[in-house]
Amino acid sequence: MTPRELLAWNIRKLRVERGLSQERLALEAQIERVSISQIERKQVNLGIDSLGKIAQALNCAVSDLLMSPLPGDEMPPVLRPGRKSGS
Template sequence: MTVRDLLAWNVRKLRVLRELSQERLAFEAGLERVSISQIERKRINLGIDSAERIALALDVPVHALFISPSEGEEPPATLKRGRRPLS
């Protein structure tokens, strides 16, 4: 896997684990939603400042965005479409 592949894999994995939409993660990180989408689709190079902002929003250290998946680990799932109901 390339560094871009690892970043895409981990951003999506961590975002889905925390049940955050791309829009919410972008808001929390102070980025545009399209940026999160492009990161997850491996379309753009991410600056170190943006990586730090994403890591802070996901409450993980920056290096967690670059961890190789375990052998046989399934690709991160997607969240269900639509907004979650308010609790």
């Protein structure tokens, strides 16, 4: 996987595990929701400051966002559409 693919995979995985919508993650990271969508679709390069904000919002280390998935790991599922409750 490329670094961009790893980042997209891990942000989506951690976001889904925490039950956060893209909108909620963006709000907590203080970045645009469309940016989260573009990152997860591997359409943009992420600046280091935004990477740090996302890691903080997901309560993880920046290095966790670049970890390779384990063999057999499946793509994280898509959350049901609609607003998710805040944590």
